[in-house]
Amino acid sequence: MVETKVKKEQTPRVKMPEQSPEVRRRNFMEVPLGLTPEMAQTEASRCLQCKNPACVEGCPVSVNIPGFINKIVEGDFEGAAITLWQKNALPAVCGRVCPQEIQCEGKCILGKKGTPVAIGYLERFSADYAREKGTVELPKVAPKTGKKVAVIGSGPSGLTVAGDLIVKGHDVTIFEAFHQSGGVLVYGIPEFRLPKAIVASEVSTLEKLGVKIETNSVVGATVTIDELFKEGYDAVYVGVGAGLPRFMNLPGENLIGVFSANEYLTRTNLMKAYLFPEYDTPVARGKNVVVLGAGNVAMDAARTAMRLGAESVKVVYRRSRAEMPARAEELHHAEEEGIEFVLLTNPVQFFGDEKGRLCGMECLKMELGEPDSSGRRRPVAIAGSEYTIECDLAVVSVGAQPNPLLTNATPEITLNKWGNIVAHPVTGKTTKKGVWAGGDIVTGMATVILAMGAGREAANSIHDYLTIGW
Amino acid sequence: MFKIVNREEMAQGTIVLNEIEAPRIARKAKPGQFVILQANEKGERIPLTMADVDPEKGTITIIYMIVGKSTALFGKMRVGEDYFAVIGPLGKATHIEKKGKVVCVGGGTGIAVLHPITRGLKQIGNEVITILGSRNKDLLILEDKMAKVSDTLHICTDDGSRGHHGFVTDVLKDVLEKEDIKLVVAIGPVPMMKFVSKITKEKGVETLVSLNPIMVDGTGMCGGCRVSVGGKTKFACVDGPEFDGHEVDYDELSKRLQAYQSDEKMSMDICKQAEVK
Numbered sequence: 001m002v003e004t005k006v007k008k009e010q011t012p013r014v015k016m017p018e019q020s021p022e023v024r025r026r027n028f029m030e031v032p033l034g035l036t037p038e039m040a041q042t043e044a045s046r047c048l049q050c051k052n053p054a055c056v057e058g059c060p061v062s063v064n065i066p067g068f069i070n071k072i073v074e075g076d077f078e079g080a081a082i083t084l085w086q087k088n089a090l091p092a093v094c095g096r097v098c099p100q101e102i103q104c105e106g107k108c109i110l111g112k113k114g115t116p117v118a119i120g121y122l123e124r125f126s127a128d129y130a131r132e133k134g135t136v137e138l139p140k141v142a143p144k145t146g147k148k149v150a151v152i153g154s155g156p157s158g159l160t161v162a163g164d165l166i167v168k169g170h171d172v173t174i175f176e177a178f179h180q181s182g183g184v185l186v187y188g189i190p191e192f193r194l195p196k197a198i199v200a201s202e203v204s205t206l207e208k209l210g211v212k213i214e215t216n217s218v219v220g221a222t223v224t225i226d227e228l229f230k231e232g233y234d235a236v237y238v239g240v241g242a243g244l245p246r247f248m249n250l251p252g253e254n255l256i257g258v259f260s261a262n263e264y265l266t267r268t269n270l271m272k273a274y275l276f277p278e279y280d281t282p283v284a285r286g287k288n289v290v291v292l293g294a295g296n297v298a299m300d301a302a303r304t305a306m307r308l309g310a311e312s313v314k315v316v317y318r319r320s321r322a323e324m325p326a327r328a329e330e331l332h333h334a335e336e337e338g339i340e341f342v343l344l345t346n347p348v349q350f351f352g353d354e355k356g357r358l359c360g361m362e363c364l365k366m367e368l369g370e371p372d373s374s375g376r377r378r379p380v381a382i383a384g385s386e387y388t389i390e391c392d393l394a395v396v397s398v399g400a401q402p403n404p405l406l407t408n409a410t411p412e413i414t415l416n417k418w419g420n421i422v423a424h425p426v427t428g429k430t431t432k433k434g435v436w437a438g439g440d441i442v443t444g445m446a447t448v449i450l451a452m453g454a455g456r457e458a459a460n461s462i463h464d465y466l467t468i469g470w
Numbered sequence: 471m472f473k474i475v476n477r478e479e480m481a482q483g484t485i486v487l488n489e490i491e492a493p494r495i496a497r498k499a500k501p502g503q504f505v506i507l508q509a510n511e512k513g514e515r516i517p518l519t520m521a522d523v524d525p526e527k528g529t530i531t532i533i534y535m536i537v538g539k540s541t542a543l544f545g546k547m548r549v550g551e552d553y554f555a556v557i558g559p560l561g562k563a564t565h566i567e568k569k570g571k572v573v574c575v576g577g578g579t580g581i582a583v584l585h586p587i588t589r590g591l592k593q594i595g596n597e598v599i600t601i602l603g604s605r606n607k608d609l610l611i612l613e614d615k616m617a618k619v620s621d622t623l624h625i626c627t628d629d630g631s632r633g634h635h636g637f638v639t640d641v642l643k644d645v646l647e648k649e650d651i652k653l654v655v656a657i658g659p660v661p662m663m664k665f666v667s668k669i670t671k672e673k674g675v676e677t678l679v680s681l682n683p684i685m686v687d688g689t690g691m692c693g694g695c696r697v698s699v700g701g702k703t704k705f706a707c708v709d710g711p712e713f714d715g716h717e718v719d720y721d722e723l724s725k726r727l728q729a730y731q732s733d734e735k736m737s738m739d740i741c742k743q744a745e746v747k
């Protein structure tokens with residue numbers, strides 16, 4: 001036993017084949033290319049198959065990680081995917097976008113002395129294998145219950161609820177404001193990180209199972225929740241995300257060339273402005289780009305700007321490198337692609353030319369002071385350190401808020417002081433009878449896996465309601 | 471879904487009317503609200519304020535001028551064809567109230583947007599004085615319909631081919647001198663709304679304008695539609711599209727409307743070249 005442990009620690013962690021930084025910084029194709037079956041099996045064999053697996057504790061939805069990895073070792077790749085699906089409806093997505101380093105891989109025992117098992121890569125491998133082979137049968141749909149469920153929003157959380165409830169025999173209709181389903185997975189996260197064909201395939205599986213999708217339906221405007229109940233829906237799930245951009249209220253923020261990350265990414269991803277003029281929607285192509293913020297959204301914006309032909313892209317962040325909240329892999333990829341991190345720097349104002357177009361941004365240098373309430377050292381401005389960065393495009397990515405459009409139209413749903421829906425932490429029940437909520441609209445912008453996990457819990461609770469009672 | 475059931479050309483084919491099947495939207499829409507339309511999957515999302523709705527028939531009507539590639543695509547669609555997407559009703563409805571004497575000022579396709587609002591103001595018991603403007607008599611739209619919902623109708627043309635030779639603001643000044651006006655509603659090109667607001671501000675007459683910035687989603691999620699009103703940033707799609715005319719920063723709006731000028735030209739040129747071939 002001791003011997004095998006030593007041996008497994010010595011097998012190096014697999015390296016994901018990737019497009020080289022020089023090439024990929026100018027194209028929108030996916031960056032990591034995926035593991036071969038041989039690479040996946042070698043990597044899977046590093047797993048110790050722990051009796052009390054720490055990795056599972058780190059997973060927000062408790063995927064049976066050693067279980068699926070063992071299937072890969074055995075060469076049963078489809079079986080691995082089936083094991084994943086038991087807890088995770090969207091493994092091909094999560095394998096690509098989960099912050100594994102603070103979840104499963106962050107807890108993996110092998111990481112204590114060396115490098116953790118590449119759980120994310122293996123998850124992605126299994127899910128891709130199953131999808132590409134297309135041999136895994138669709139789950140069996142239970143006999144029809146005659147109950148109707150409306151799911152509002154087609155992000156990861158809404159898709160999960162729809163998938164779970166259709167299989168349980170209920171009639172499910174998704175109402176989506178945009179003309180395409182997928183939520184942030186289609187309008188926010190770029191093609192080079194999450195190919196849209198994967199999201200489309202997940203959505204089409206739901207449709208094959210019988211889920212109906214009404215796109216172009218802004219609930220709260222086109223139809224209200226009460227009208228849905230009148231139309232015969234028995235339960236409603238609200239998964240509308242945290243779709244409102246936050247600006248910084250700086251002078252000059254309305255100059256042409258200053259965008260919210262939401263607008264910049266929606267134009268590029270959902271409306272396919274990177275293929276302009278083949279697609280009709282344009283997007284500003286900056287030469288010298290600044291991105292404000294340091295989360296996943298900021299990295300996506302910065303790397304998009306590079307791909308749209310920028311000469312320089314600077315990520316401007318008021319704290320230090322250690323606090324940058326983006327996934328480790330995104331930070332690493334961004335730096336490899338030539339994106340500069342301008343740390344401990346805070347924007348103060350934007351300057352424009354006579355046509356109202358952005359031409360510069362004034363910044364102030366910061367230093368780390370005393371820890372704040374979150375325990376992070378608070379950045380404080382260094383007096384007199386103002387200087388100007390020349391730029392013609394600025395993308396503001398400093399967070400998002402809940403969109404009040406639906407909740408304003410539904411006053412019986414109680415909100416917290418930030419405008420997020422108050423929902424039961426386990427079941428997702430809101431203060432309005434027959435209405436559940438989950439994902440970013442409840443938690444504020446979080447992660448795909450948490451939105452999905454909330455959807456799964458809510459689906460169970462909705463099923464109980466429809467079969468037993470409130 | 472979203473089938474065109476009626477199509478008319480106006481102003482010598484430069485302006486087109488589409489009546490579109492959209493039952494859910496027609497059931498809810500109120501004067502002043504808008505929809506976002508997309509001609510096909512590759513198309514741009516274009517906001518247009520509804521000119522009319524027929525809840526029983528389940529249709530909405532839009533009237534647009536052909537100015538770029540997207541409206542050119544809309545204009546090519548025939549009766550029986552479908553829009554790829556129509557989303558709405560979006561934005562806040564006009565607050566229609568009995569005030570007394572009101573003036574409705576419209577220019578270009580703004581007249582189409584003004585019509586249901588004027589009708590509402592008239593129905594609730596206001597005395598309505600309407601002033602319509604266009605470059606020449608051939609470009610003037612909806613004169614008959616506007617006449618029906620107005621107590622007095624003034625027409626102005628830039629070239630004098632019909633009615634008053636000059637701008638709507640000339641007539642407006644006159645009306646404001648002679649009458650005790652409680653409200654002015656102005657909808658049309660940005661410069662028109664700007665100058666109307668300047669005049670009414672001097673006179674202290676409440677003024678409503680309807681803004682048309684560039685939009686993407688129309689639901690408050692992108693901020694592309696932001697306008698400065700009273701020194702504060704507002705999202706036209708959810709906080710508007712109507713605002714207090716005295717508080718709007720029209721110069722900023724005009725500039726922001728030019729954001730994609732060169733891209734729009736490129737798109738249009740490619741479109742035209744394709745037609746020539």
Ligand SMILES: Cc1cc2nc3c(=O)[nH]c(=O)nc-3n(C[C@H](O)[C@H](O)[C@H](O)COP(=O)(O)OP(=O)(O)OC[C@H]3O[C@@H](n4cnc5c(N)ncnc54)[C@H](O)[C@@H]3O)c2cc1C
Nearest residue numbers: 153155156157177183184188219241439440446447448451
């Ligand atoms: C650019 C970007 C990058 C990200 N990167 C990562 C990452 O790498 N890893 C990670 O884990 N997380 C990431 N996130 C966060 C993650 O995407 C979200 O936490 C997750 O998508 C939330 O899912 P959701 O289902 O709650 O909502 P969303 O995905 O936001 O979906 C909500 C859907 O509801 C629709 N909607 C909104 N209002 C209405 C209405 N009134 N009527 C009908 N439909 C409506 C919206 O159009 C949307 O389609 C990222 C987010 C962004 C923006």
Ligand code: SF4
Nearest residue numbers: 047048050055108109
């Ligand atoms: S903690 Fe690491 S080694 Fe242990 S089961 Fe999980 S992945 Fe395998």
Ligand code: FES
Nearest residue numbers: 688690692693707
């Ligand atoms: S159009 Fe996107 S917020 Fe108004």
